[in-house]
Amino acid sequence: MNRPPPRPASPSPTFSPLYRQIKDLILASLEAGEWGPGDAIPSESELAQRFGVSQGTVRKAIDEMAADNLLVRRQGKGTFVATHNDPRSFFRFLRLAANDGDLPPSRSVPLECWRARAGADVARTLGLEPGASIIILRRVLYFGDKPVVFDELYLPAELFPDFSMDVLNANDESLYSLFEGRYGVRMIRADERLRAVSADRVSAAALSVAEGSPLLLVERVAFTYGDKPVEWRRGFYSTENHHYHNELG
Amino acid sequence: MNRPPPRPASPSPTFSPLYRQIKDLILASLEAGEWGPGDAIPSESELAQRFGVSQGTVRKAIDEMAADNLLVRRQGKGTFVATHNDPRSFFRFLRLAANDGDLPPSRSVPLECWRARAGADVARTLGLEPGASIIILRRVLYFGDKPVVFDELYLPAELFPDFSMDVLNANDESLYSLFEGRYGVRMIRADERLRAVSADRVSAAALSVAEGSPLLLVERVAFTYGDKPVEWRRGFYSTENHHYHNELG
DNA sequence: CAGTGGTCTAGACCACCTC
DNA sequence: AGGTGGTCTAGACCACTGA
Structure with a gap:
């Protein structure tokens, strides 16, 4: 990744950290039905590559979405779209x-x-x-x-x-x-x-x-x-x- | 910090990540009254030095405690012990x-x-x-x-x-x-x-x-x-x- | 075994606050 | 200017899963 210049481009009033922009992108894919309830989403490294950011940044975006009960992490298996089927x-x-x-x-x-x-x-x-x-x-x-x-x-x-x-x-x-x-x-x-x-x-x-x-x-x-x-x-x-x-x- | 051997020492049944051990240490200080409600706790880098871990690890411990409403972060000012005085x-x-x-x-x-x-x-x-x-x-x-x-x-x-x-x-x-x-x-x-x-x-x-x-x-x-x-x-x-x-x- | 998420580190830079 | 927390990166290694 080329470092300078940094992403945001707008200094203060509309500043949104990169990981939140990534979150919005993943959210849009969820909303568009790219992955259905219960499906696994792509791995962190795959998403990092797709969005051109580091894995840590994708990770932080997914962290927030897991806290929001939109995604469910399962170690060793992947990250899944939350579903109401789960009893x-x-x-x-x-x-x-x-x-x-x-x-x-x-x-x-x-x-x-x-x-x-x-x-x-x-x-x-x-x-x-x-x-x-x-x-x-x-x-x-x-x-x-x-x-x-x-x-x-x-x-x-x-x-x-x-x-x-x-x-x-x-x-x-x-x-x-x-x-x-x-x-x-x-x-x-x-x-x-x-x-x-x-x-x-x-x-x-x-x-x-x-x-x-x-x-x-x-x-x-x-x-x-x-x-x-x-x-x-x-x-x-x-x-x-x-x-x-x-x-x- | 000397890297090997890693901290946990116990492989599986009682495994607790470093940041959670740090959290417990900070929690103990809170409970012991080392810092009172409303006080600022030491900065992340200071705590990292005190506990002999990286700043990122302290950060993750504090993140959880802020999510638990035990601490309040204020950018540019510091991290403070939560208080019920706050209206x-x-x-x-x-x-x-x-x-x-x-x-x-x-x-x-x-x-x-x-x-x-x-x-x-x-x-x-x-x-x-x-x-x-x-x-x-x-x-x-x-x-x-x-x-x-x-x-x-x-x-x-x-x-x-x-x-x-x-x-x-x-x-x-x-x-x-x-x-x-x-x-x-x-x-x-x-x-x-x-x-x-x-x-x-x-x-x-x-x-x-x-x-x-x-x-x-x-x-x-x-x-x-x-x-x-x-x-x-x-x-x-x-x-x-x-x-x-x-x-x- | 390879692939996934989970942890930890080190360093750089940004945003915000105070002096 | 100097300190704080906030973001981002890169890389290493661990823990867990399933073939």
Whole structure:
């Protein structure tokens, strides 16, 4: 590599270190689908050669992307595109634990699914035009034979063309796995807002609790690449035998 | 530095990279109080010389500790021991936000504070002998003139010798600031468990809500160096105008 | 065995802060 | 000007994987 002159070329206001530019390039390849979820990406030395930088610089870019849960490093094997298929990553987006520490296997049961027009609030949250076509899904998550979470989801219909009860019933993978595999929509991060509310008739029935019981309401906006919001979700958690677990670092 | 033989000496089962050993050494100095909260630690090159390793290795150790929020790097100035005095870090342990996004200044009002003997549950949670002396504190956190959080805290009395209402009233810094400054107990991380409950008479009165209203119950165990539990806390959050905010990465 | 990521070093230079 | 952390490089060697 020829050393002088150095890369950035702009001294201060728009300065971005080389490794971050490399990160953006890898990110663009990810977004473009050059490597699919679960695939290995090229080795560090190969990427270094491709981008004309040292291996250490590629390494630092990948370090950040691994910290962001976009890539997974496996010593001796390679670096892989993160995927929601991995059962270990199931609880990354479901911060639920049993009070006695023993969580039986979960089962997701879809209740209804239909298309509608986005109201003002959904449109604002998902960055759509008011009146855009959306999908609404209701489902219940069981642990063992106990209903624990009653979810209502809002999705931009454009991104999930053939989404339906039939598709859901034909796939028992996690929802984010399905989104990623069938529609190429990968959830990267999410914001959640938690409140305590009283169970209304619908959620009380879905969770087999008395109307008026306290429920934990978890509102989530999930984002894909480029911080684009692609899911809005309201989950009612029955917290008699379970709780929402969070670690403050 | 003499290169061969390399440091670790043990091939596989207890292998720990050099930078992690350096991290442990710096951690020990932190724990021993060699540098207090807010102080600058020695420069990277100085530490490299002290430990007989390269600057890059010290750098990687400090990188991890900065990621753990134990140290704060400031380009051009140095690396500093993290502190709870920093008002920006106040919300690191209080994931609270207003529904309309506008949070007025907060005010913590202590209600009562007394000493007691640890019951089985407190003893287990804090790693104490049953019957050990503990401190119990009740307080209310206001935002503007609205009571939002009613807290009950359990502390090992041994670590907070002269803790009392008087001490609280004489200091208007945050609780963790006080713990760190006055007692040398630095909170590093915490586990929280969230549930929805109905307001009992005590918490309803403290938060000016109707008895039976849904409240968000946040149970926290906070840890200091060495993952030693030093605080157990039950907070009742009124979530009519506020919510608990969490980011899933 | 070859290939991958993981560690460690040494040295150069840049960006930022303070005096 | 001199110190700090921040970036980038080049090369060596280690640890792990799988053929």
